[in-house]
Amino acid sequence: AGAVAFGVKHTEGVSVDVLFRGHAEPEAVSSAGTQWPLDEGTVLRFSMSRASSEVNDNKVRSGIPGVGPPQGENILPQCGIRGLQVTVSFYAEGGKPINQASWAWGPEGHGAILLVSCDKESQPQEGTWETLPSLLRLPPDLLDMAQMVLRTEGPQRLPRGYEIVLSISVNDADKVGVFHVQSKRYVQVLGRRKLFHTVPYPGGAAELDFFVEGLRFPDETFPGLVSIHVSLLEPLAEVGSSWELPGMGQTGGCTQQIGMVLEWTAIPLTRPKNDPRGGSLGRMEIQSLVAKAGCKLKVCFGYINRGDRWMQDEIEFGYTHAPHKSFPVVLDSPRERGMEQLPAKELLGPDFGYVHKEPLFEAVASLDSFGNVEVSPPVCVAGKEYPLGRILIGSSFPVSAGRRMTRLVRDFLYAQRVQAPVELYSDWLAVGNVNEFVTFVPTSDKKRFRMLLASPAACYRLFREKQKEGQGEATMFKGKGTALRGTAGVLSNEALAQQNQYAQRCIDWNRDILKKELGLLEEDIIDMPALFKLDKEGKAVPYFPNTVTMMVLARVLGIPKPFGPVAGGECCLERRIRALLEPLGLCCRFLEDVSSYHGSLGEVHCGTSVQRRPFAFKWWHFTP
Numbered sequence: 001a002g003a004v005a006f007g008v009k010h011t012e013g014v015s016v017d018v019l020f021r022g023h024a025e026p027e028a029v030s031s032a033g034t035q036w037p038l039d040e041g042t043v044l045r046f047s048m049s050r051a052s053s054e055v056n057d058n059k060v061r062s063g064i065p066g067v068g069p070p071q072g073e074n075i076l077p078q079c080g081i082r083g084l085q086v087t088v089s090f091y092a093e094g095g096k097p098i099n100q101a102s103w104a105w106g107p108e109g110h111g112a113i114l115l116v117s118c119d120k121e122s123q124p125q126e127g128t129w130e131t132l133p134s135l136l137r138l139p140p141d142l143l144d145m146a147q148m149v150l151r152t153e154g155p156q157r158l159p160r161g162y163e164i165v166l167s168i169s170v171n172d173a174d175k176v177g178v179f180h181v182q183s184k185r186y187v188q189v190l191g192r193r194k195l196f197h198t199v200p201y202p203g204g205a206a207e208l209d210f211f212v213e214g215l216r217f218p219d220e221t222f223p224g225l226v227s228i229h230v231s232l233l234e235p236l237a238e239v240g241s242s243w244e245l246p247g248m249g250q251t252g253g254c255t256q257q258i259g260m261v262l263e264w265t266a267i268p269l270t271r272p273k274n275d276p277r278g279g280s281l282g283r284m285e286i287q288s289l290v291a292k293a294g295c296k297l298k299v300c301f302g303y304i305n306r307g308d309r310w311m312q313d314e315i316e317f318g319y320t321h322a323p324h325k326s327f328p329v330v331l332d333s334p335r336e337r338g339m340e341q342l343p344a345k346e347l348l349g350p351d352f353g354y355v356h357k358e359p360l361f362e363a364v365a366s367l368d369s370f371g372n373v374e375v376s377p378p379v380c381v382a383g384k385e386y387p388l389g390r391i392l393i394g395s396s397f398p399v400s401a402g403r404r405m406t407r408l409v410r411d412f413l414y415a416q417r418v419q420a421p422v423e424l425y426s427d428w429l430a431v432g433n434v435n436e437f438v439t440f441v442p443t444s445d446k447k448r449f450r451m452l453l454a455s456p457a458a459c460y461r462l463f464r465e466k467q468k469e470g471q472g473e474a475t476m477f478k479g480k481g482t483a484l485r486g487t488a489g490v491l492s493n494e495a496l497a498q499q500n501q502y503a504q505r506c507i508d509w510n511r512d513i514l515k516k517e518l519g520l521l522e523e524d525i526i527d528m529p530a531l532f533k534l535d536k537e538g539k540a541v542p543y544f545p546n547t548v549t550m551m552v553l554a555r556v557l558g559i560p561k562p563f564g565p566v567a568g569g570e571c572c573l574e575r576r577i578r579a580l581l582e583p584l585g586l587c588c589r590f591l592e593d594v595s596s597y598h599g600s601l602g603e604v605h606c607g608t609s610v611q612r613r614p615f616a617f618k619w620w621h622f623t624p
Contacts, residue, residue, distance in 0.1 A: 003064045005035040008044065013058040015049040018042065038064075051153040051205075103225055106623040113322045113620055114176070114214035114226075115144050116264075118329055118353035142186065144325060144351075145179070145211035150230065156203040161235035166210075167196035172226045179211045186211065190228070199230075217264045217320075217355060220411030224263065263619050264329055264355065264416055266318045268375040268389045269552040270442040270449050271612040277311060285591045286551075286558070286608065292589060293553035300339070304346055308338025309597065312435070312606045313369030315343055319614040320353060326614060329353035334364045334409060359408040367394055367405045371433035371606055372426065375419065377440055377449040378617075381519035387617045390518065391419045394426025394434040402427040417624045422517040428506040430539035431601050437507050437530075438514065439548050439605075442555060443584045447524055450584065451514065453507060454548045455527035456500035459573075462529050463487045466565060466572055474565030474572070476544065477594075486565030487572075496533060496543070503532040503540050526580050529564075529573055541601055545593060547577055549603035553610065557581065560603040561590040 010016050020042040036042065046060050103111030121141050152164070168176060168190050178190035178197070189197035189210075202208065218224035277298045290297045300311060308314070316331040332343040334357055348354040366372075376389040391413050396402030404410070404427075413421050426432045437454040463486075466474065472488035490496060514520060531543035544562045551558035564573030578588050593604045 003038055006038050006062055006064055007035050009061040010046065011058045011060075013048055013050050013052065014046055014060055016044065016046040016060060018044055052155045054155045055157070055159055057155075105620065107621045109620065109623075111620070112146055112148075112212075114146050114212060115320050115322045115325060115327075116214040116217055116329075116353065116355075117141075117144055117177070118217075118320070118355050119144070119327060119351055120348050120354075121350050142179075142211050144327075145213045146322060146324065148178070148210040148212050148228070150199065150208045150210065151206070152202060152208075153205045154203075158201050163233045164199040164201055165196050165231050165233055166190060166199055167229045167231065169227065170195065175214065175216045175222060176226045176228070177213045177215055178228065179213075181209065191215075217412070218415035218417070219357075220408070220415060222415070224415065224417075263418060264318050264320055264331070265388055265614070265619055266316060266331075266373070266375045266391055266413075266419060267612045267614060268377045269440050269610075269612075270377045271615070272554055277609050277611070285593070286604070289551065289556065289558040289589050289591065290553065292587070293556040295553065300342060300346070304339070304342055306338035306341075309600070309607045310337070310369070310371075310602060311339060311342070311609045312371045313433075314339040315347075315609055316370040316373050317609065317611045321614065321619060323618070327351040327353060328611060328614070329355060331370070332356040333370050334358050334368050334406060336364070357409050357412050359406045362406045362408065364406060365403050365432075367403050367426065367432045368409055369431075369433060371431070371435045371602075372405060373413070374434050374438065374440075376422075376451075376518050377442075379518045379520075381517065385622075386420065387622060388419050388615055388619060391416075391421040392434050392438065392514075393421055393423055394429075394432055395423040396427040397425050400427075403432055418619045418622045420624070422513065424510045424513060425506060426510075428503070428540055430535050430537070430541045432539075435549055435605060436542070436546060437510065437548060439550060439552065441552055441557065441581065441584070441586055443586075445584075449524075451518070451520060451525050452528050452548055453511060453525055454530035454532075454546065455507065456504045456531055458527040459529035459531050460491070460497075460500070462572060462576055463490055463565070466567065467491060469567075471565065471567040471572070474567040476565055477563045490531065496531075499534045499540070500532055502534075506540075528580070529562075529576055542598070542603075544573075545598045546603055547573070549605045551591075551605050551608055551610065555585055556587045556589065558589055558591050558604055560598065560605075561592045561594075563594070 008016055008018070018036050020037060020039055044062065048058065052058065103109075121144075150164075150166075166178065166189065168178075173192050173195060176191070177188055179186045180189045180197070181187075188194070192215075199208065212228070214226075216222060277300060287297050305311075313335060314333050314337070316333070317328060318331055319326055319328045328351075330343050330347050330353070332340075332354065336358075343354050343356070372394045374392045376386075376392060378385070378387045378389050380386070393405055393410065393413065395404045410421075413419075424434050424438070426434050426436070429436050439452050440449050441452060442449055466472065466487045472491075474486045476486035476489075511525070515522075515525075528548050530546060530548060532540040533543050535541055544564060545560035547559050547562055549560060559577065562571065562573040562577075564571045566572075574588075574590055581588055591604050593607075597603050597607050
């Protein structure tokens with residue numbers, strides 16, 4: 001009673017602050033002899049400034065000057081647990097461990113990056129390939145995972161009842177798995193069936209290695225960010241088995257939140273090729289083409305394709321990438337036709353992943369085929385760089401209720417973020433795929449690529465030129481059944497002209513979108529002669545083999561042979577296409593696909609799929 005001041009003493013391992021009189025900034029206790037006003041609301045705040053070497057090795061003493069113990073002095077033992085430092089870090093680029101308690105995009109960003117365990121290292125002991133066994137015995141499993149290090153610095157033992165716990169939320173349980181070595185085996189300690197794991201305290205300064213895998217790519221319900229918490233638990237006083245979780249799920253205190261991001265990336269046509277894959281139809285033509293391009297052909301035989309020739313529609317090659325590893329991942333279309341067994345049975349394997357999106361409540365249409373998914377080369381749009389290009393998908397006209405890609409697949413592509421999708425109008429086509437009117441080819445100039453667009457207007461201009469040159473009676477489809485009057489026949493057909501005016505307007509609508517969303521100029525676009533006709537439903541189909549729907553194998557192009565008007569022994573369409581593309585250093589090879597693909601509303605590109613090299617660019621350096 002009557003005291004107006006107090007003093008504080010402490011050992012070297014303790015840091016003490018005093019907040020008084022409503023000051024927002026603390027004023028440090030600078031010396032043992034300092035006295036502080038004993039005003040209402042004064043706060044004494046102390047913490048450990050270094051790790052303890054043993055329990056209770058530091059103390060704080062506060063007292064009233066001139067009043068001796070026991071009434072006027074408090075001794076506050078600082079338990080060694082208060083001096084325990086626990087950190088979690090990942091081995092990042094360059095093999096250096098860095099603390100990553102949050103996620104930020106960009107070249108100056110930070111955060112941990114995981115690979116999704118969607119490949120198949122070996123046959124699991126039980127269940128399907130999608131169910132990971134709890135014990136991993138094969139080194140390849142660990143090579144796919146990110147190494148996480150838990151470091152401790154503190155006393156040799158913890159007080160009774162205290163524990164260090166790793167945990168994940170219920171929402172993240174199906175998205176991440178954590179493994180730890182126990183008795184020379186790597187045991188899953190966090191994941192689908194286990195939300196927390198008590199870490200044996202090693203004592204003193206130590207490191208414990210864990211391995212972390214991703215289990216799911218970003219999609220419509222999962223933004224790709226998961227968290228692992230490390231917490232210090234202390235028992236509640238005089239309560240048997242109850243526990244207090246200081247700071248659990250929050251930043252600061254005794255909890256760290258470790259952000260990790262996962263990603264699937266598609267690959268543009270202009271990337272260098274690896275090996276193309278194709279069905280048995282048109283095999284000799286394709287073998288000749290790939291030999292010219294210097295790569296190998298892998299044929300999908302009948303026992304796998306079961307009469308389904310549309311490989312491009314079934315699969316889309318991409319990859320997953322982390323600082324420590326990268327491997328290809330094939331995205332399987334929701335279309336369930338003859339080739340549905342190909343991805344899981346023929347492609348899935350060690351360091352070759354597989355992901356499948358199958359809608360439960362939406363009907364699957366032709367726009368869900370992956371001929372309706374293309375990727376632009378890297379572009380710059382209004383000052384923003386897209387170093388991995390942009391995904392292009394076909395859809396209905398913005399103000400109409402037409403066909404669209406199922407929401408499940410569309411949302412998956414949008415969720416990857418780094419290739420910001422662009423929706424185009426493709427519902428005007430019978431099949432409805434973007435590869436029917438747009439593709440890209442590589443060049444060696446500053447732009448590095450050209451965009452090719454199907455163009456009825458360019459075809460009519462060419463035919464008028466040939467008519468003026470006296471070649472109006474040149475025939476089309478020569479050698480393919482009944483030859484048709486070519487140049488003059490097309491130009492005199494008013495109904496066909498009106499149908500192609502409509503097709504050109506649809507393509508021009510997309511042209512404007514592509515110029516805006518890809519930052520293109522007219523000089524970056526090449527108009528490829530094309531003609532369309534409308535079916536009974538008012539949807540467009542190619543009048544002759546569609547040359548835009550080509551195979552791009554680096555600078556070797558496998559172009560559907562158009563069988564255009566022949567004059568002087570040469571198809572005028574082939575001559576014009578060579579004149580457009582060969583000056584760019586491209587090699588044009590025309591492939592006959594009328595009976596094998598074109599007759600079923602597709603082209604050679606639709607019956608093949610090319611696995612290409614991934615980008616060297618690190619996707620996490622991109623800023624969405």
